[in-house]
Amino acid sequence: MGVDPDQAGPSRRSRQPIKHEEQDDETDVVFLGQCPIGDYERDNMPDEKPARKRRRPVKHEEGEESLDKKPASKRAKVVDLGDEDGGQDKKPAQRKAKVFDEEKRLKRFRAKAPLSYNEIRERALSQRMFVLDRVRSPPDETSLSPHPIEHLAIAGTTGNVYTVVIDKLPSCTCPHARKGNQCKHIVYVLARVLRARQDLQYQLAFLSAELCDIFDNAPPLPAATSKDTTKDGNRKPLEDCPICCEDFDEAEKEEETVVWCKAACGNNIHKACFNQWAATKRGGPVTCPFCRTPWATSEEDLSTLAKVGKVNNEGYVNVAGQLGLSGQRDYSSYNQYWVRRHLGGWD
Known part of the structure; x- marks a missing residue:
């Protein structure tokens, strides 16, 4: 049995929307994403952080410094010192290494005496x-x-x-x-x-x-001092002996242990020192240690004295016999262990 379309109810497609009565109270609906949330969830939601506000630039009057101004950098600024006429850029000059012509000691420096x-x-x-x-x-x-x-x-x-x-x-x-x-x-x-x-x-x-x-x-050389003195043969005051470089003591001043240059400068010398000086000439002319003038004396046979010094088996000129020396080395002040080892026949 057919149905009259005019009498039939509204179809699904042609169904009209249902109109609701308008509510006097307006209700705010909060959506989280695509889903609405209730009042409880809305009250317990965390507070959102406020957006960072952009600071407005503060204008300062002339002569005032801004508090927001950053301190100037401590690094030195590079200044272009090029030619004013726009010359080509030059390469920075390389630092020249300092050359010290320092003298070096050939052996180690001693801070104190060992x-x-x-x-x-x-x-x-x-x-x-x-x-x-x-x-x-x-x-x-x-x-x-x-x-x-x-x-x-x-x-x-x-x-x-x-x-x-x-x-x-x-x-x-x-x-x-x-x-x-x-x-x-x-x-x-x-x-x-x-x-x-x-x-x-x-x-x-x-x-x-x-x-x-x-x-x-240092004291002047004997030859240098003799040039400044008169060569009259007169005896000079007692000072240092030029041979041993020691002072004349009071006992030597009274005894006949000091001789002087009677030919020229008049300087004083220990007699023993002069004998050793003459012995080293080995046949040559004996002169004054000060002025180098030929020694004038009648007390000593200088020709015999000068021939005494001879070369020993060690290769050194030795004048021990002339001076009355034993010729033996004095080991009393040496380390006794060293003496026994070198002179006692140890291996």
Whole structure:
């Protein structure tokens, strides 16, 4: 049985929306995403952080500094020092390394005197030695030696004659120094002859400035002092002996143990020192240690005296017989263990 479409109810597609009556009270509906939430969820929601507000720039009057101004950087600004006419950029100049022409000491500096030096110094100043010849060369600014250098002939306690050179590295021809040790002859020259400063006497090597200081403050050479004196042969006051570099004591002034140059300068010398000086000439003319004038005397046979000095089996000129020396080395101040080992027949 057919149904009349006009009488039939509304179809699903043509169904009209249902109209609700308007409510007087308006209700706020909060959606979370696509879903609505109730009052309980809305009341317990966390507070949202407020958006960060942008600070407005504060205008300051002229002469006032802004508190928001950052401190200036401590780094130095690079300033362009180029040509004003727009020249090409130049490469920065490289720093030149400083070249120090510093002199180096040939051996280690000694801040204080070692115990070994004290023993050597005691022997050097207690035993009598003789300066037979002295030659000092002036400094040469054009060479590697801008300082004086002195060569000395020293007669030791055994009568052997050694050569001592005072240079940047002092040297001596004695057996002890040839083994690399600091010998008493070098110490004797520095302390007694040149009278160097105390802190320089125990050094093993010197700088050029130290050598200049030593020679500038050293007593003048005997030959230099004789040039400034009259050569009348009159006896001069007693000062230092030029051979042993020691003072004349009161007993020697009264006794006949001092001779002087009667031919020219009149300087005084110990008689024993002069005898050793004459013995080293070995047949040559004997002169005054001061003025180098031929020695004038009738008391000694100088020709015989000068022939006494002979070369011994060690290769040194020895004048011990002339001076009444035994020729034996005095080991009383040496270390006894060393003496027994080297002289007692130990292996």
